[in-house]
Amino acid sequence: MGLGKLAVNDRKDGFTLDGRPWFWLADTCWGAFTSIELSDWEYYLARRAEQGINVLQINTLPQWDRCRPDLGIYPYASEDGTVFDWSAPNEAYWERAREMCRMAVEHGIRPALVLLWCNYIPGTWGSMIAQKLGAPVMPLDEIRSHIERVVRHLGEFDPVYVVTGDTDFKSDEAIRYYEEGLSAVCELAPNALRCMHINRANRTIPERFIDRLDFYMYQPGHNYEGQSEAWKLPEDFRASYPQKPLLNSEPCYEQMGASRNVYWRFTAQDCRASAWSGILSGAAAGLTYGAHGVWNWQTAQSKGSVLGEGFDMPFRWQECLQFPGVWDYGMVPHVLNSLTEGGLHAVVPAQELLDDAREAIRVARVGDRVVAYLPRTTALKLHGSFADMEAVAFDLEDKRVAHLPMRVDTQTGMTRVEQHPFGHDALVILKPAAH
Known part of the structure; x- marks a missing residue:
């Protein structure tokens, strides 16, 4: 074999x-x-x-x-x-x-x-x-x-x-x-x-x-x-x-x-x-x-x-x-x-998107998505407008999924993803909104 x-x-x-x-x-x-x-x-x-x-x-x-x-x-x-x-x-x-x-x-x-x-x-x-x-x-x-x-x-x-x-x-x-x-x-x-x-x-x-x-x-x-x-x-x-x-x-x-x-x-x-x-x-x-x-x-x-x-x-x-x-x-x-859609897309670090001094939060782009790892529960603040996206959080401890509200500040061009409801670490994924 x-x-x-x-x-x-x-x-x-x-x-x-x-x-x-x-x-x-x-x-x-x-x-x-x-x-x-x-x-x-x-x-x-x-x-x-x-x-x-x-x-x-x-x-x-x-x-x-x-x-x-x-x-x-x-x-x-x-x-x-x-x-x-x-x-x-x-x-x-x-x-x-x-x-x-x-x-x-x-x-x-x-x-x-x-x-x-x-x-x-x-x-x-x-x-x-x-x-x-x-x-x-x-x-x-x-x-x-x-x-x-x-x-x-x-x-x-x-x-x-x-x-x-x-x-x-x-x-x-x-x-x-x-x-x-x-x-x-x-x-x-x-x-x-x-x-x-x-x-x-x-x-x-x-x-x-x-x-x-x-x-x-x-x-x-x-x-x-x-x-x-x-x-x-x-x-x-x-x-x-x-x-x-x-x-x-x-x-x-x-x-x-x-x-x-x-x-x-x-x-x-x-x-x-x-x-x-x-x-x-x-x-x-x-x-x-x-x-x-x-x-x-x-x-x-x-x-x-x-x-x-x-x-x-x-x-x-x-x-x-x-x-x-x-x-x-x-x-x-x-x-x-x-x-990555079966390896079609690369994981590209995009830490510049993060509006936060806490480096332990890591951010990357994967194709048309933004993926962030949050070791603790908190809101996610990103540079840029992601009004055409939707956010979900994947609970890495208990394997649950939450749909998260987002708010775009048109004056600053910042996007805030509200904190997920889990007491553990999570992946937050921004993806194109479903139509």
Whole structure:
């Protein structure tokens, strides 16, 4: 069973699958290959496919901040899952990863495989923490061998290759490692799509890499104070780099404690805010969901990890599959398909229409419509006369629709859309009035 040909569309703002518009809707399951029993994997895949997930973001190396204990199967010889003999690959791991990818493809889910997570690369923020705790980096001369192994074992499943994982580019040494990795994947898998997953709030990719990337990933991440990056990052990417598909690859994860042990848990509404504010700011190619207990695979026996940031205790993975936020994300491509008329129209940020200093309200034009995301209940004030339009609000929590009155001030040329009646976030859509 093949998944079809994934490509960048002609507008370079999204993807096509066998020539038809396609929306990246991923789940974050970084620790899958080291942590998940195959029987649990089958149930997880069936559930995520049911929820609309079509991509899984997976680390090909053991996730440094995964939940422990592991299953004890590692890609390279290791006694503890932290220190590896890079010259001694474990074929049992690679055969198991191959079977897991085969099962995912049977459910219509494409692997997006991270090749080089930051803790394995010297000169990155992650490696500085990991090395203090006794976790050495990968030698430079093993980079190509690792990527060859990934492509040889998993390339037949048409994966997307994510060259970097949660990385910065602050050292020449790190850039040299990633140059080795990117060059290798370009040579070994020239027809596969590739990108880089970069760390929270990072808006800097070395210029030498840009032409070899097919699309951009960004992440607002899990810092309580940094959630405005959901819209600021796409604004900056669009201003600074050649146009390519752009997607929010790591929004705040549902029920994750904020980083640095801040006393907070991100709700489904927080996740929706990250999603919709990014989409209406130009990141409309796709979206990644995350649940705190799936990305790191928490079980009843898990005792957590000594590495990584403090995120408060995860939920068991079975509980995570019941979180409501993934259903909200599953609705996103259906709403976008309706707004864009099946991909005919682009989502064009139009923040200049907003007469409000509250940047968290995001506005875009989609064909002949104006779409706004309101994280809280309030009136919407827009520059311009929209007298020939009608307004509806879509309740993103309870999936209700309200028809809203509008008033145009002929003296100022402003349009006021009265506040919607919902106690949750909503999309407000202005569309040509029906006749």
